[in-house]
Amino acid sequence: MIGIIDYKAGNGPSVLNALNKVNAEAMLVSDPEMMLKMDALILPGVGSAQATMTSLEDLNCIEALGEFVFVLKRPFLGICVGLQVLFENSEEGNAKCLGFLKGNVRKFPADKVRVPQMGWNKARFLVDNPILIGLNEEEYFYFVNSYYVVPQDDSIILSTTDYAGEFCSMICLNNIFAAQFHIEKSGEAGLTMLRNFVGMAGKSFGKEQR
Amino acid sequence: MITKRLIACFDVVDGRVTKAKNFQDNIDVEDAVTIATRLYEQQIDEIIFYDIKASAEKRRIDLNTVKRVGEEVFVPFTVGGGIRNIVDMYDVLKAGAEKISIDSMAVRNPNIITDGSLAFGSQCIVLSMQVKNVGKSEKIPSGYEVAIDGARVFTGMDAIEWAIRGEALGAGEICVNSIDGDGTMAGYDLDITGRIAKAVNIPVIASGGAGKVSHLFDLFLQTEASAAIISSMLYSPRIDKNYLVSEIKEELLLNGIPMHPIRN
Numbered sequence: 001m002i003g004i005i006d007y008k009a010g011n012g013p014s015v016l017n018a019l020n021k022v023n024a025e026a027m028l029v030s031d032p033e034m035m036l037k038m039d040a041l042i043l044p045g046v047g048s049a050q051a052t053m054t055s056l057e058d059l060n061c062i063e064a065l066g067e068f069v070f071v072l073k074r075p076f077l078g079i080c081v082g083l084q085v086l087f088e089n090s091e092e093g094n095a096k097c098l099g100f101l102k103g104n105v106r107k108f109p110a111d112k113v114r115v116p117q118m119g120w121n122k123a124r125f126l127v128d129n130p131i132l133i134g135l136n137e138e139e140y141f142y143f144v145n146s147y148y149v150v151p152q153d154d155s156i157i158l159s160t161t162d163y164a165g166e167f168c169s170m171i172c173l174n175n176i177f178a179a180q181f182h183i184e185k186s187g188e189a190g191l192t193m194l195r196n197f198v199g200m201a202g203k204s205f206g207k208e209q210r
Numbered sequence: 211m212i213t214k215r216l217i218a219c220f221d222v223v224d225g226r227v228t229k230a231k232n233f234q235d236n237i238d239v240e241d242a243v244t245i246a247t248r249l250y251e252q253q254i255d256e257i258i259f260y261d262i263k264a265s266a267e268k269r270r271i272d273l274n275t276v277k278r279v280g281e282e283v284f285v286p287f288t289v290g291g292g293i294r295n296i297v298d299m300y301d302v303l304k305a306g307a308e309k310i311s312i313d314s315m316a317v318r319n320p321n322i323i324t325d326g327s328l329a330f331g332s333q334c335i336v337l338s339m340q341v342k343n344v345g346k347s348e349k350i351p352s353g354y355e356v357a358i359d360g361a362r363v364f365t366g367m368d369a370i371e372w373a374i375r376g377e378a379l380g381a382g383e384i385c386v387n388s389i390d391g392d393g394t395m396a397g398y399d400l401d402i403t404g405r406i407a408k409a410v411n412i413p414v415i416a417s418g419g420a421g422k423v424s425h426l427f428d429l430f431l432q433t434e435a436s437a438a439i440i441s442s443m444l445y446s447p448r449i450d451k452n453y454l455v456s457e458i459k460e461e462l463l464l465n466g467i468p469m470h471p472i473r474n
Contacts, residue, residue: 013306017281046308047331110411116333116382118413119436120213120255120470140213140470142255142286144308144333162211185286185308187253188473 002201003029003038007055011184015044015079018184022191024198032064040201041068044184045081049105049147050095052081062098069100069176072208075200078178083171084149086178092147101173102152108145113164116146123159123169123181131177131196132158139189141181143169148180175205213468214430215255215437216458217288217415218444220245221262225275228262229446231393233340233361236262239445242275247282249444252455253472256286258311258385258439264292265314266360271298273305280306288336295322296329303330311385313338314358317365317372320379327380336415337381341369341402342389354402361389369402370409377410384410385439388418395421395442395449397428404433415439421449423461430467 002019006012006028019026019042029035043065045052056062069076078086085097090105097105108115120140125132148167151157161169161180170179177197183190220227220242227245228236239245246257259279261271271292280287289302290311299310310330316323316337326335340361346353354369373384386406388399398416407414413436416429420440429435443453456472463469 008300011303011308013304014280014308017306018284020281021284046334051331114411114413114436116412117212118333118383119215121211140473143212144286146333182286182308185284187250187285191284 002026032061040075043082049090050093083178141186217256258288261291276305311336323379332382337376338385385415391419397425407434
């Protein structure tokens with residue numbers, strides 16, 4: 001079972017629709033105990049990093065997310081703000097984020113480009129990864145973001161995209177996957193990626209450390 | 211590089227798509243879910259759905275149709291019509307839409323823009339405006355006045371001033387609907403669309419008047435619009451030729467307009 005973390009400002013229902021389309025068994029979850037029972041978790045996101053962090057705190061699930069990712073080591077997928085909050089902090093309202101990954105979140109230069117970036121842009125994949133099966137080296141995805149992540153460790157960058165210069169549009173570290181673009185709203189390329197993620201559910205990324 | 215977006219727009223009444231000319235004389239076209247699914251399969255970039263009677267009939271938006279479209283369409287999906295407050299917005303987003311379009315209600319209560327953007331993020335809030343060329347005057351320095359309620363009521367507001375104010379209030383996108391251009395297939399109003407796109411730093415969507423690919427070419431070459439609404443070209447029975455999304459995109463790409471190419 002794939003769990004989609006459901007919080008007030010999130011677009012969990014859209015992600016659920018997309019998972020239903022690829023015939024995944026999926027449900028919305030908001031209870032931390034339930035999250036820990038899932039074979040894989042998706043953290044969708046729209047809106048601000050601060051609002052998302054507040055929602056996660058309200059659900060009392062931050063500890064459970066850490067356990068899911070680092071102790072159970074099950075597949076985890078962050079989308080849009082769900083990518084940004086994995087890092088240490090965001091320029092957006094100086095929000096303190098989850099800190100699962102080292103690095104920060106910065107704003108696009110509004111004097112150079114329209115902010116937010118909104119529309120289809122190209123992700124260039126830098127390395128092979130099981131989540132990319134069936135995708136071309138470059139694919140268009142739908143982006144809506146004013147902020148982008150700057151990982152401290154370049155080796156976790158899976159793809160880059162050009163908007164006022166190259167920025168990191170997808171990362172992977174072991175069982176942690178996350179994309180700046182809206183996988184659930186990126187047509188067939190997005191559905192292919194989701195299908196690949198669903199295929200990882202239940203697979204081991206190392207021994208569970210209980 | 212970010213690409214220009216083609217947005218299919220549907221005026222929906224009781225779950226059916228209708229097509230108007232100059233905001234009047236709507237004729238029935240097809241079931242909304244069927245046509246949205248077909249255009250998704252043709253790789254349209256985005257879909258907008260207006261429940262055009264919800265506001266006038268003072269009822270809530272048709273959430274059932276929103277939900278059914280959301281189950282079949284995996285590109286961004288904007289919904290508008292009859293949205294009065296953030297509870298209504300929440301319901302539409304939970305039904306599977308990404309963005310909310312507000313138009314007449316934003317004129318009546320501009321705070322709804324701010325409330326929506328604070329609750330769901332500004333990327334969620336599309337300020338849609340109906341504009342008409344009325345000639346320049348002291349009150350309307352741009353020469354374009356904002357109308358509401360299906361272009362029936364004129365507000366005395368200047369289009370460019372309203373766009374700038376909308377951005378400041380928290381809108382994430384502005385959709386400029388030309389009342390003169392609506393359904394005419396004679397081309398977008400490049401003048402006001404271009405001036406609004408210059409005046410704000412958020413994406414601007416042009417709407418009203420597209421009848422052939424050269425109109426899109428003109429729009430993207432002559433203005434800084436980020437997206438274009440097309441509807442007649444795709445499905446209007448009033449037009450000789452309905453285009454496939456691929457035909458439009460290929461011609462634009464050949465002319466150097468950055469588009470999300472058709473994925474085989």
